[in-house]
Amino acid sequence: MMYEKAHIVLTESEKQKIEVVDCALDDFDRTGICILTYVNTDLCCAKEMVLMPGQTCPEHTHKPLDNGYMGKEETFRCRYGKVYLHVAGEATPDPAVKAPAGDEAYYTAAREIVLNPGEQYTLVPDTLHWFQAGPEGAVISEFSTASHDEYDIFTDPRIKRV
Amino acid sequence: MMYEKAHIVLTESEKQKIEVVDCALDDFDRTGICILTYVNTDLCCAKEMVLMPGQTCPEHTHKPLDNGYMGKEETFRCRYGKVYLHVAGEATPDPAVKAPAGDEAYYTAAREIVLNPGEQYTLVPDTLHWFQAGPEGAVISEFSTASHDEYDIFTDPRIKRV
Numbered sequence: 001m002m003y004e005k006a007h008i009v010l011t012e013s014e015k016q017k018i019e020v021v022d023c024a025l026d027d028f029d030r031t032g033i034c035i036l037t038y039v040n041t042d043l044c045c046a047k048e049m050v051l052m053p054g055q056t057c058p059e060h061t062h063k064p065l066d067n068g069y070m071g072k073e074e075t076f077r078c079r080y081g082k083v084y085l086h087v088a089g090e091a092t093p094d095p096a097v098k099a100p101a102g103d104e105a106y107y108t109a110a111r112e113i114v115l116n117p118g119e120q121y122t123l124v125p126d127t128l129h130w131f132q133a134g135p136e137g138a139v140i141s142e143f144s145t146a147s148h149d150e151y152d153i154f155t156d157p158r159i160k161r162v
Numbered sequence: 163m164m165y166e167k168a169h170i171v172l173t174e175s176e177k178q179k180i181e182v183v184d185c186a187l188d189d190f191d192r193t194g195i196c197i198l199t200y201v202n203t204d205l206c207c208a209k210e211m212v213l214m215p216g217q218t219c220p221e222h223t224h225k226p227l228d229n230g231y232m233g234k235e236e237t238f239r240c241r242y243g244k245v246y247l248h249v250a251g252e253a254t255p256d257p258a259v260k261a262p263a264g265d266e267a268y269y270t271a272a273r274e275i276v277l278n279p280g281e282q283y284t285l286v287p288d289t290l291h292w293f294q295a296g297p298e299g300a301v302i303s304e305f306s307t308a309s310h311d312e313y314d315i316f317t318d319p320r321i322k323r324v
C-alpha cells in the first residue's frame with residue numbers, strides 16, 4: 001500500500017475509512033484519488049492523500065459559501081513520489097505532464113508546479129487546480145481550512161464528488 | 163535525527179529552519195521541543211514537532227485574541243514514538259508519566275491521553291495542555307488554526323516562548 005511506502009502509520013480503523021474517490025467517472029486508474037481525512041472541523045482540516053502512478057485528481061475549485069466560509073486555503077505537501085500540481089495562472093511553456101487524453105477540455109489551469117518529497121505549495125482560497133502523480137505515484141499531505149467536499153466545483157460536468 | 167527515524171522527508175532549507183525551543187528555562191533535555199512550521203497563515207497552520215526521550219513541552223494554552231481570533235484548535239497526531247498528552251479535565255487516576263521533578267506546581271492539566279503512532283487527539287481552543295515523550299522520543303504532527311506563539315500563556319511564569 002502506498003501509505004506504507006511513505007512510512008505513514010495508520011490505525012486499523014483509519015485504514016477502513018480511506019475514501020476511494022472515482023468522481024463518478026468510472027475510470028479510477030486514470031482519474032481519481034484515495035483520501036484519508038485525519039480531522040475536519042469548522043476551522044481546519046488535514047488529510048493524507050494517495051495518487052497511483054500517473055493518476056490525476058481532476059480540476060476543481062473550492063468557492064466561498066453563503067455562511068461566511070471564504071473558500072478553502074490548501075497546502076499540498078509531497079511526502080512520497082512526485083506531484084505535478086497545476087494551478088490557474090500563466091501557463092508553463094513546456095509542462096512535464098498532460099491532462100488525461102480525451103478530457104483536455106476540462107483541464108484549464110496550466111501553471112505547473114513540481115513537488116518532490118518535502119516540497120509543498122499553498123493555494124489561496126478559490127484557486128482552480130488539478131494534480132497528477134509521477135511514475136511512482138504520490139503521497140500528499142493536505143493542510144487546509146474546513147473541507148466541504150459536497151460544494152467543490154469541478155470543471156468536468158460529468159463529475160460527482162459526493 | 164528524529165525526523166529521519168520517523169521517515170519524515172525535509173528539504174535542506176527546512177532543516178535550517180527547525181526551531182529549538184528551550185522556553186528560556188535552559189534545561190532543554192528535560193523541558194523543550196523542536197518545531198518545524200510547514201505553513202502558518204491567518205487561517206491555518208501545520209507543524210512537525212520532535213520531543214527527545216522523556217522530554218516535556220510545558221503546560222500552556224492558546225487564548226482568544228482581541229482581533230477576533232478564537233484561540234488555537236490543535237490536533238496532535240503521533241507519527242513516531244509515544245506521546246503522553248495531558249489536558250484540563252478529570253484527573254487520570256494512575257498517570258503513566260509525571261511532570262518534570264521540581265516543576266510540579268506548573269503542571270495542572272491532569273487528564274492523560276496516550277498517543278501511539280497513528281493516534282491523534284483534537285483540543286478545542288483555549289484548552290490547557292502539556293505533553294511528554296516516551297523513552298524513544300516522539301514525532302508529532304500538529305494541524306491547527308493560526309499559530310500566534312508570542313501570545314501563548316504558560317503556567318510557569320519563568321517561561322518565555324518567543
Ligand SMILES: [Zn+2]
Nearest residue numbers: 060062074129
Ligand atoms: Zn482542492
Ligand SMILES: [Zn+2]
Nearest residue numbers: 222224236291
Ligand atoms: Zn499548544
